[in-house]
Amino acid sequence: MSIKPLVLFMTSEMYPFSKTGGLADVLGALPLTLHRMGVNTAVVTPMYGRFATSGFNLRLLTERCPVGYPWAPITAEIYQADYYGMPVYFVGRGEYFDRRFLYNTHAGDYFDNCERFNFFCRATLEWARRLDWAPAVIHAHDWQSALVPAYLHFWRRTDPYWKDTKTVLTIHNLAFQGRFASRLFFDSGLPAEAWNMNGAEFFGDFNLLKTGIAYADAVTTVSPTYAEEILTPEFGCGLEGLLRRRRGVLRGILNGADYSVWDPRDDKFLPCIYRSGSPEGKLDCKRALLKEMCLPDQLEDKPVLSFIGRFRGQKGVDLLVSIIPRLMEMEIGLIVLGEGKLEHEAKLQELAEEHHDRLCVIVGYSEDLAHRIQAGSDIFLMPSRYEPCGLTQMYALRFGTPPVATAVGGLRDTIVPYPHPQATGFTFAEPDPESFYQTICEAVDLWKNKKAYWRGMVERAMSQDFSWEKSAARYIELYQSLGARV
Numbered sequence: 001m002s003i004k005p006l007v008l009f010m011t012s013e014m015y016p017f018s019k020t021g022g023l024a025d026v027l028g029a030l031p032l033t034l035h036r037m038g039v040n041t042a043v044v045t046p047m048y049g050r051f052a053t054s055g056f057n058l059r060l061l062t063e064r065c066p067v068g069y070p071w072a073p074i075t076a077e078i079y080q081a082d083y084y085g086m087p088v089y090f091v092g093r094g095e096y097f098d099r100r101f102l103y104n105t106h107a108g109d110y111f112d113n114c115e116r117f118n119f120f121c122r123a124t125l126e127w128a129r130r131l132d133w134a135p136a137v138i139h140a141h142d143w144q145s146a147l148v149p150a151y152l153h154f155w156r157r158t159d160p161y162w163k164d165t166k167t168v169l170t171i172h173n174l175a176f177q178g179r180f181a182s183r184l185f186f187d188s189g190l191p192a193e194a195w196n197m198n199g200a201e202f203f204g205d206f207n208l209l210k211t212g213i214a215y216a217d218a219v220t221t222v223s224p225t226y227a228e229e230i231l232t233p234e235f236g237c238g239l240e241g242l243l244r245r246r247r248g249v250l251r252g253i254l255n256g257a258d259y260s261v262w263d264p265r266d267d268k269f270l271p272c273i274y275r276s277g278s279p280e281g282k283l284d285c286k287r288a289l290l291k292e293m294c295l296p297d298q299l300e301d302k303p304v305l306s307f308i309g310r311f312r313g314q315k316g317v318d319l320l321v322s323i324i325p326r327l328m329e330m331e332i333g334l335i336v337l338g339e340g341k342l343e344h345e346a347k348l349q350e351l352a353e354e355h356h357d358r359l360c361v362i363v364g365y366s367e368d369l370a371h372r373i374q375a376g377s378d379i380f381l382m383p384s385r386y387e388p389c390g391l392t393q394m395y396a397l398r399f400g401t402p403p404v405a406t407a408v409g410g411l412r413d414t415i416v417p418y419p420h421p422q423a424t425g426f427t428f429a430e431p432d433p434e435s436f437y438q439t440i441c442e443a444v445d446l447w448k449n450k451k452a453y454w455r456g457m458v459e460r461a462m463s464q465d466f467s468w469e470k471s472a473a474r475y476i477e478l479y480q481s482l483g484a485r486v
């Protein structure tokens with residue numbers, strides 16, 4: 001019997017099991033899309049305490065998978081679930097993963113993140129070592145999985161089991177590198193030769209993402225523009241030198257949008273559905289959203305703006321905060337959903353109290369509300385300082401909510417900016433409050449005074465197609481270019 005070569009994905013989050021951001025959405029969709037295209041895929045991810053597994057037939061495979069990290073007697077539990085026909089494996093060890101949050105609390109990162117995620121990497125490899133056939137490709141994502149390409153780089157010199165396994169590392173956000181004290185390198189089990197400035201060492205610290213970039217067979221990031229940007233000091237977060245050296249194996253593959261989850265034609269979270277060509281239902285969604293947010297009905301015939309995202313510098317939430325007083329002088333509504341830095345949460349709540357009849361701020365995380373805001377608002381705000389890809393603007397396009405966004409990274413690759421004849425949204429070059437404000441004014445003016453033009457833009461936005469199949473085909477090409485017969 002011939003076994004199809006396996007592509008094994010490793011990720012610290014996967015929708016619907018765990019999520020803090022777009023990484024989860026990508027891992028909830030890309031492996032499954034490949035699976036449906038005939039590639040043998042599986043995903044490995046940590047077994048967090050708080051967890052949605054119902055309906056996925058979760059079962060324990062082994063209680064004591066040896067790991068050998070951080071010391072020999074420590075073992076991992078391995079569970080398996082069926083995700084629409086594709087296996088998902090969970091690496092469990094309560095003391096590491098059964099926590100309230102995935103990586104950090106408001107007080108900061110968990111102190112043992114290096115140990116937790118190195119444990120995850122080592123457990124995955126030890127478990128994969130016991131399979132009948134080694135995976136053809138291990139596709140690791142972000143710093144939490146980035147040590148795997150490095151282990152395999154060294155292990156395949158001496159262990160023939162790994163000799164044909166290729167490694168791919170995808171960078172979803174270069175700003176998060178997993179940087180730790182050097183002594184953790186010497187505990188990790190990587191050979192001393194990896195401790196150099198072209199390897200694991202970064203200004204005297206152990207840098208997990210850097211280690212992965214140095215030793216992976218291929219490195220990808222999640223949009224073509226970001227793949228260029230990270231070669232510069234402005235966006236390279238100190239790794240631009242290494243990335244330039246590895247340019248030959250680096251490429252940008254644009255993320256897709258999972259339209260089985262994010263599409264107003266069939267969205268379980270919306271009060272009513274709608275489609276391009278007959279977007280009337282969008283107005284009903286707007287009415288319902290205003291009611292849900294306790295905003296006055298009178299906003300129905302005014303443009304309602306929205307922002308959904310982490311309250312962090314990356315997302316430019318401070319730019320939004322700084323222009324809210326001016327926005328409130330216009331005849332508009334504004335809905336903000338997110339959480340993050342306490343200073344932004346507090347300031348936004350203060351502004352919402354002051355402008356309660358036009359501004360609604362929801363501090364927190366709500367998957368279903370995110371869908372209803374995408375559907376019920378008219379203009380989506382995304383003033384990111386940098387954006388590796390960005391999924392929320394792709395969702396906004398599909399929901400007929402033209403974005404106003406900075407022209408960076410994946411935002412440039414997905415939005416056709418006004419006044420282009422095929423415009424689907426608005427972009428501005430520099431992430432400064434004035435440019436952001438002026439661009440919002442332009443969008444609001446069009447919404448109010450050029451109704452027919454606006455309808456055309458909404459139509460174009462809704463018919464953009466960022467289906468995962470196109471991106472998945474690029475990953476297949478990549479795996480094959482490494483020699484994997486997937």
Ligand code: ADP
Binds near residue numbers: 023367
């Ligand atoms: P990033 O991963 O940088 O946060 P993306 O645009 O790629 O940005 O993905 C963000 C994902 O997280 C989207 O699915 C978005 O709807 C979701 N999201 C972000 N903040 C919230 C929130 N407060 N409540 C619900 N969903 C959120």
Ligand code: GLC
Binds near residue numbers: 387388
């Ligand atoms: C990161 C990036 C975001 C990207 C997401 C999924 O969180 O910040 O731009 O869309 O990963 O790749």
